[in-house]
Amino acid sequence: MDWTLLLQLTLNGLIVGALYGVVAMSFVLIYKASQVVNFAQGEFLLVGAWVCWWMLTEWQLPFWAGFLLTLAFMTLFGMILQVVVLRPLIGEPVISVIMATIGLGIFFQALMKWIFGVFAKPFPPIFSTERVNLLGLEVQTVYLMSLGISVLIMAGFAWFFTASKHGLAMRATAFDQQVAQSLGISVPKVFAMSWAISAVVSAVAGVVVGVVNGVSSALSFYGIKVFPAVILGGLDSVIGAVLGGLIVGVLENWAQYLDAEWLNWGNMVTIAPFYALIIILLIKPYGLFGTKNIERV
Amino acid sequence: QQRIPVGHLMDNSGATSDVGVPYGQGVADTLAWVNASRNGIGGRPLNVLGFDYGYQAPRAVSQYQAWNRDRVVAIQGWGTADTEALVRFVTRDRIPFVSGSYSAALTDAGGKSGRQGVEPAPYNFFYGPSYSDGLRAMLRWAAEDWKTRGGQGKPKYVHMGGNHPYPNSPKAAGEALAAELGFEVLPAIVFALTPGDYTAQCLTLKSQGANYAYLGNTAGSNISVLRACQTAGVNVQFLGNVWGMDENAMKAAGAAANGVVFPVRTAVVWGQDAPGMATLRQISRISDASGNAYRPVHYMAGACAAMLMVEAMDTASASGGELTGERIRNGFYARQGWVPKGFEGVCNPSTFTAEDHRGTLRVGLYRAVVTGDTSQGSVAELMQSGTMKLQPVTVVELPRTRETLGW
Amino acid sequence: MEAAPLLQVNNIEVVYNDVILVLRGLSLTVPQGKIVALLGANGAGKSTTLKAISGLLRTEEGEVTRGEIRFGGERIDGIDPHLIVRRGIFQVMEGRRIIADMTCLENLRLGAFTRSDGEVKSDIERVYGYFPRLRERTGLAGYLSGGEQQMLAIGRALMARPKLILMDEPSMGLSPLLVKEVFGIIRRLNEELGITILLVEQNARMALSVASYAYVMEQGKVVLDGTAEALANNEDVKEFYLGGHGAERKSFKNLKSYKRRKRWL
Amino acid sequence: MDLAPAGDYRSSYREDMTIFPTRNSRLAMLLGLALLCTAPLFLGRYELGLLINIGTLGIAALGLNILVGFTGQISIGHAAFFGFGAFASAWLHERWHIPVALCIPLAGVMTALVGLVFGAPAGRLKGLYLAIATLAAQFILEDFFARAQWFTGGVAGRITEPFSLGGWVADREESYLYVVIAYVVVMYLAAANLMRTRDGRALIAVRDHYLSAEVMGINLAYYRTLSFGIASLYAGIGGALYAHYLLFVSVEAFNILFSIQFLGMVIIGGLGSVMGSLMGSAFMVILPEVVQAGADLLSGSAIDRALKLGASISFLREMAVGAAIILFLIFEPDGLARRWRLIKSYWKLYPYSH
Amino acid sequence: MAEPGATILAADGVTLRFGGVRALTDVSFEVKAGEVFSIIGPNGAGKTSMVNCISGRYRPTSGRIRFDGADITRMPTRRRAAIGIGRTFQNLALFGHMTVLDNIMVGRHHLMRHGFLSGMAYWFGGAQREEIAHRREVEEIIDFLEIQHVRKAPAGTLSYGLRKRVELARAIALRPKLILLDEPMAGMNLEEKEDMARYILDLNEEWGMTVLMIEHDMGVVMDISHRVMVLDFGKKIAEGTPEAVLADPHVRRAYLGEADEVVSEPEEALAP
């Protein structure tokens, strides 16, 4: 047993997992508000990161300005997507809505490649101290910041859904749109808001990953990683999403450890979360924290 | 005059499009230049049928069948998986296939090596040393390097790459030679052909304590590994595949790419001078009227590969009669130490025989040198200013032995 | 009447999916501070009328194609439902549509969504005052029994402090005792808080007992209206809605195979 | 709305229950079939190849439609089952030397069995959880394909043999087309039949209201799993047909994008419509060709140079697929099958329509 | 089939708990073959829960349920259709996208034999013959409930009253010995209630089905049921003939409220 490797991998898993958690949360946000399973979540990261990259390199904006502009752009982007594509689908079966988000995913994935090419592109160096040493593991400062940001976002989400009026409104809308309207809630506004928030939060994750790894279409894979995370957590649980993200992050890294030390299969790191997903679902069909549908006849 | 149909398989959108785009551009420009500057082959212009197959072998096979219906006489190919899948078909249909895959398994033209899983490939050609030979050369250099650096004990070698025919191709050959040269061979590390976060792999690499690591993928995903390993503080000499590093990748990886050693197939790189560079600059203008574009190593290799096919077709057509695949293949055997006319000092000499399609066993190794920030400025500017350099390391001549044929 | 009525529906036509004409020139008036009942057979268009007023029609592909609806003198047809709620009309929908995966308390808080004053807490207490058993049910609202859900739905309406509550069949599926309780509460709400109520009911007997005025609908039109007392004594109403009374009450057991089906139309 | 003519002159239950309710629809169907069978006389190989693709994909899409459209269980892993069928057929032939003609149905059965294994959790999982479980199945199967050298030939893939039956070798589009047509006819009729019998109704009942379905004596787990089995059977046969047309199978083809395209076919064709599945697959096969043709038309023009169409044609094709799915959902949510019915009823009432 | 008058259904000390909620506490009763047996009680008393226990939707926490002599307490829901238990639901539970005809055909499910393989080979395996035979039966039910005109309409598009009727048709199609009706008349007007009452009586008298019904309309309950059981807070508080039960002071207090309208003159209730 190589303990230092295991420790380092675990730490790496937590850092990456926090990012998964953030993306998973923004996924859950949309799901909770509009019961839409967003298969284009990864593309939010992608679009956000590319837009930010564009502003920093082509417009030569300072980081904070480019970043804020990106967030503003993503707010609009999320709202427009919701209004143009998803609003007409309100009332259609789940599968239609899923397909629409898949369609969006395919479309933006291809569009980004078309515009920005297939090569991974680096962000200009942003922070002077790029790394710190943590338990023998070199960690990018952005990652640590992202960990901080993640925690902040998570706390915000938790408050939002349980205590705030708009959070309740979102849940009500998710449950029954007609009833929500009868309560004075503007359903279109709730939907647009959830998409905007989700897009912005995902874009933050996208920029963070972009700064560390460079921007490339690989970012959209976070959208797929979200699924094991949210299933582990339960589709409609914010806390579940965070934990699910962390678990998936750590799991991947442990799988890599297992692989490197004994198995030598090579790709456990990518496939392990999906095995975990299946196993969890077999044991708990609604994930670890998901609420069971109320089925009264 | 009827145009000569020629297939051109490209990856402009798939996992290897990072290097597929410049290589494909090189091929396309060269063939267009052949049409423009001397009206094709024997007065008949080429009708180049391009197809972007997104690095998916099944799509290549299906496209091949379409081309076969269109009676193409020769094909410019690309990936290992698809080339290996198509070998049987091109042999059956007698269509010369100039691949972008340098898998050694494709060099056994006569099928005499008797190796398992190696089929005769009498119609398959490529320009440059095979992946295995490239890796053999780097290992020989690494063994020397270990000594000159005064390394203690056995150096450790590890193969890294995706689980895919292309990175897998030289794996066994490399590990065998490494063991023979006194390396300790570590379990291979897998990372996907696409960019991503490979921190976990790098941490493994670090804890293994490898000294020399072969990067079997193309530039795009290699960059991810290089960057992740730089962050994780891995101290290892990376050996890149021939597609594993180039000027674009150096810019994208920045300092992380510094020090990577890899084979370069041409005698010079863009910006250096040689008699043939004038021709190459003409070719470059086909897709870049301004003439300012910087062309990475793969573009130049693409030009050389295309020219092999063109001159083989010239030969076939010069001897009169119909331009058949069989005659074009014979055109490849017509010359020894073959450098296409007008490309002297650029394309390295190749020799093909009916038994042995290893065009060359001479491997030129270069080192990527990055000395500053690469995020600002174009590749051309960075190369000009010397922030990025391709530094010749050594040239390794490998023996042309029967044992290494097809392996 | 002296003062302008709180709600006035003038000759409206409602069409579903651009083709199905459901209301054909319906008019009714609800004066301030009164309970008005709307009776009618299944499918007569009672719920549709309420949805037309509250704007919820649009969520079901329905549309008011003619006529107008005025609330406190202003036209409200064509306004988004959430804005109508803000003006003070709250619909308690058919079939107790509470948010099943929230607690009672959260449901109540949602009722106050349009409000931003600080009295939400005290209003919740008031609702608990009317419906003490809601306080005890701390689990998810989806597990409440039908009657409890109905109470919650009415309580939620109170939270919005509306001027007008539209109630759609509040007694459906409730036990006789609860029906009485619910109607008692309806009457108290009207008397104590002065809330105006437009009440749709199948249980004509109960509805007429709390309302001061009533309309009878058939096939999208008002066919009969009058004070509750007058209607209760109308022979046709007795036969079709009240099922006769006392000794004359038909037994379900001995139904004749021929029944008089002709109505006013 | 209904296919039946205005007056209902059917006089027996048997007549009331036919697949093609009018004489004309039956005639049209036969005529269409005859036209297809003579297609090699007037179509080029390229077009025949497209027809073959439409057929093979159409069979698999029908399977998915049974799963998604009829039973209401979303699968995002259909391509993996399609791939399994393709590999199974290749393997059966290579390893056991079973004639290809037999391999195809056998591969279908093998895939159905695998489908049952993966479908078993479906008895417990609902809705989105199930959808995501199938997503996992997609990745796990893909990984299996890449690893199972003995079965799939590993990452390098496997060369397959052409279809042959008693000396007749169908290694060209002209001949293979008939194999595909035969399978399409059989599989589509079987599906149409299934849907009007006990088990078909049970599948729909499970979708619409599983609690009351259970009270009707329907075994939920059995039918949920069965629909996976049937869907996989169709996928497997489609995959096997694909394998012996392309003559090469490799894991790369059966990726998630392909799975999504299957879903697209089902949606575009119309959820729960048997014929719609075929229309949907036709659309999905032809769309990229149209995009390509469009780009070819523009090639050399200013637009081409400005947008670099040539080099980015793959992205354009992908974008077209994504956009087509979205546009269909917005403007034709009930799919091509419904549009087709509307057109038909328009002509039936001509000149009195509208 | 049990003899008329013999016990067909017997609940013995049935208790049902959901976490802390006691939906049913030690409820025992018997239903005789050929009876119309009603369960009444306040909302949340556990009536639907009782029916759910009988139809297999819920499993009692303790106690036993016997049907036709066999213990069915732990029998899977789906097998209960075959032994002769059919039901309707308090909130409609039709297959909304199927036609009325198909909805009712689903009711024949357990009586049919052909599986998917022979179904796919419709013409050859006898599946067609079976379909036609069952279709005949179903048409009879359709005639009985007078829903011919909507035979081919998707169930989801029907009006409330018709849907309730289709649900009844579907339950009848099972050919149950015992049919459980959960508030069959909720939300209906008088006229529809009268129709529904007639169907229930016909089912009971002419088709010989035992009926267990939950209903809040006391008029209906009084008129058509042979015996009535009253639940309150999950406990049985009375059982007997309708008249006897209604006279029970406990019932009057818990369920009807002090004044009983069904018996007394309605005028007093109408007084403003």
Ligand SMILES: Nc1ncnc2c1ncn2[C@@H]1O[C@H](COP(=O)(O)OP(=O)(O)OP(=O)(O)O)[C@@H](O)[C@H]1O
């Ligand atoms: N969303 C809709 N789309 C189409 N038609 C509808 C819709 N909602 C109601 N209808 C039709 O409008 C008519 C009136 O319906 P409405 O619900 O208003 O009746 P109601 O008087 O409330 O009946 P009930 O007593 O059954 O509640 C019915 O014939 C119904 O079929």
Ligand SMILES: Nc1ncnc2c1ncn2[C@@H]1O[C@H](COP(=O)(O)OP(=O)(O)OP(=O)(O)O)[C@@H](O)[C@H]1O
């Ligand atoms: N699945 C469940 N989970 C938790 N509690 C439940 C569940 N089903 C029923 N209950 C509780 O059991 C009690 C009895 O409910 P039930 O539905 O049987 O009442 P009911 O007598 O049918 O009332 P109603 O006349 O309103 O339909 C209620 O308090 C209800 O909240």
Ligand SMILES: [Mg+2]
């Ligand atoms: Mg109504």
Ligand SMILES: [Mg+2]
């Ligand atoms: Mg109940």
